[in-house]
Amino acid sequence: xxxxxxxxxxxxxxxxxxxxxxxxxxxxxxxxxxxxxxxxxxxxxxxxxxxxxxxxxxxxxxxxxxxxxxxxxxxxxxxxxxxxxxxxxxxxxxxxxxxxxxxxxxxxxxxxxxxxxxxxxxxxxxxxxxxxxxxxxxxxxxxxxxxxxxxxxxxxxxxxxxxxxxxxxxxxxxxxxxxxxxxxxxxxxxxxxxxxxxxxxxxxxxxxxxxxxxxxxxxxxxxxxxxxxxxxxxxxxxxxxxxxxxxxxxxxxxxxxxxxxxxxxxxxxxxxxxxxxxxxxxxxxxxxxxxxxxxxxxxxxxxxxxxxxxxxxxxxxxxxxxxxxxxxxxxxxxxxxxxxxxxxxxxxxxxxxxxxxxxxxxxxxxxxxxxxxxxxxxxxxxxxxxxxxxxxxxxxxxxxxxxxxxxxxxxxxxxxxxxxxxxxxxxxxxxxxxxxxxxxxxxxxxxxxxxxxxxxxxxxxxxxxxxxxxxxxxxxxxxxxxxxxxxxxxxxxxxxxxxxxxxxxxxxxxxxxxxxxxxxxxxxxxxx
Numbered sequence: 001x002x003x004x005x006x007x008x009x010x011x012x013x014x015x016x017x018x019x020x021x022x023x024x025x026x027x028x029x030x031x032x033x034x035x036x037x038x039x040x041x042x043x044x045x046x047x048x049x050x051x052x053x054x055x056x057x058x059x060x061x062x063x064x065x066x067x068x069x070x071x072x073x074x075x076x077x078x079x080x081x082x083x084x085x086x087x088x089x090x091x092x093x094x095x096x097x098x099x100x101x102x103x104x105x106x107x108x109x110x111x112x113x114x115x116x117x118x119x120x121x122x123x124x125x126x127x128x129x130x131x132x133x134x135x136x137x138x139x140x141x142x143x144x145x146x147x148x149x150x151x152x153x154x155x156x157x158x159x160x161x162x163x164x165x166x167x168x169x170x171x172x173x174x175x176x177x178x179x180x181x182x183x184x185x186x187x188x189x190x191x192x193x194x195x196x197x198x199x200x201x202x203x204x205x206x207x208x209x210x211x212x213x214x215x216x217x218x219x220x221x222x223x224x225x226x227x228x229x230x231x232x233x234x235x236x237x238x239x240x241x242x243x244x245x246x247x248x249x250x251x252x253x254x255x256x257x258x259x260x261x262x263x264x265x266x267x268x269x270x271x272x273x274x275x276x277x278x279x280x281x282x283x284x285x286x287x288x289x290x291x292x293x294x295x296x297x298x299x300x301x302x303x304x305x306x307x308x309x310x311x312x313x314x315x316x317x318x319x320x321x322x323x324x325x326x327x328x329x330x331x332x333x334x335x336x337x338x339x340x341x342x343x344x345x346x347x348x349x350x351x352x353x354x355x356x357x358x359x360x361x362x363x364x365x366x367x368x369x370x371x372x373x374x375x376x377x378x379x380x381x382x383x384x385x386x387x388x389x390x391x392x393x394x395x396x397x398x399x400x401x402x403x404x405x406x407x408x409x410x411x412x413x414x415x416x417x418x419x420x421x422x423x424x425x426x427x428x429x430x431x432x433x434x435x436x437x438x439x440x441x442x443x444x445x446x447x448x449x450x451x452x453x454x455x456x457x458x459x460x461x462x463x464x465x466x467x468x469x470x471x472x473x474x475x476x477x478x479x480x481x482x483x484x485x486x487x488x489x490x491x492x493x494x495x496x497x498x499x500x501x502x503x504x505x506x507x508x509x510x511x512x513x514x515x516x517x518x519x520x521x522x523x524x525x526x527x528x
Contacts, residue, residue: 033050060111062119064209065212075120091121094195143246144328146169149251163213165314169328175203186216188225220256226260230270234270245337249277302336343444344446356417356453376405436472450474487500
């Protein structure tokens, strides 16, 4: 395979250098002493610094986190990743920030910079082999975003006290590769992700990164920041780990200046456990300025007292660190980790009768696929099964057969059309017994989606009632000649939100979102 090439700018001369593959075995890019972070247009890259760089001529801005205008090799020497003899360095791109600090280290005086659009940090490629990167507290597995208050409401002085408290919490958590991972978001006029989960996995680096965060000011738009964090912060690309609780710790000094209730709903839908740490609650004279005095209860994961935490002020907060850490490490209490996308079992009962026809059967399979692909299918997440029926029933695949979305979608596409009569009642009983029966100990909520185009030759009311009694929520979807009475008899209550009908098979597509919303609505109601 031929190598890709990227431009690296050095002192006005543009060089074309091979692009690293990002794997451990990739050959590092050879750079000069003056190659800057902004010259490497990669999220992560391995570079090779030369020896004998003139330290007094290297421009470095910041400490631990450096402005992208800084020399990569200068930053690596400054941080102690390499000596002046050069060597391999790994560079990670980071968001821009304000207030890059000036620190003397390893013969280099870094400079201050008030603001820059992009940043980077550097590590050694051999860092994984050193004792620096510790496993951390294995009994406290959580991916945590600290959402700090950076508004004018808190001010510069209390902002620094807040950072000190967050640093103490981060230190006590036991951050490490196999322990908690943390990131930080600042709420102000506009939210700003300061660093992600993947950027630092040692307490020392996290503490330095927190220290470097600058005060932004503006309104305390906590709701806007919480919604942004729930939607953008917790992704595989930014370091979120499979099966680990997602947590946001929201610090509010006083009260938010926007609506936080909707953000709390969005966070719950994304499986994020929201904690609110409130400081200096509004006094009676200030209550008239508060948009919603019950903002804490409406934003937290559950209004049960566990997810809310209050400190009277930012002074003498050390005694509050351990109780908060104990909450954040209580894996079994993270009730919002379960969502409609990762905690459901959905079986599809697909009509394969002769009246459907092969081309329309393909449209039914497409309908099933479009619903299934929305969910987080895994061995510890959502599970999908499918049964095709005529007078007979055929289990196409059960809940335990496939544990990846790719495999589930592939097997749905390859389901072969049976053709025959229509015995929907028997098919419901078969599915309850043979598909849901083995899952009776599953913690997931059970759903059955029935897709049929005609009237059943047997009774559907009795088998559907038995399924409801077994805790299975039924959505019935009828096409063409499917009688509305049968659809309502099969559907769970309220019937109008669980039974759907379209005259044409092409009309199945708009029903996809209705079924998904219904599953999520029913799931959330079951968790109350």
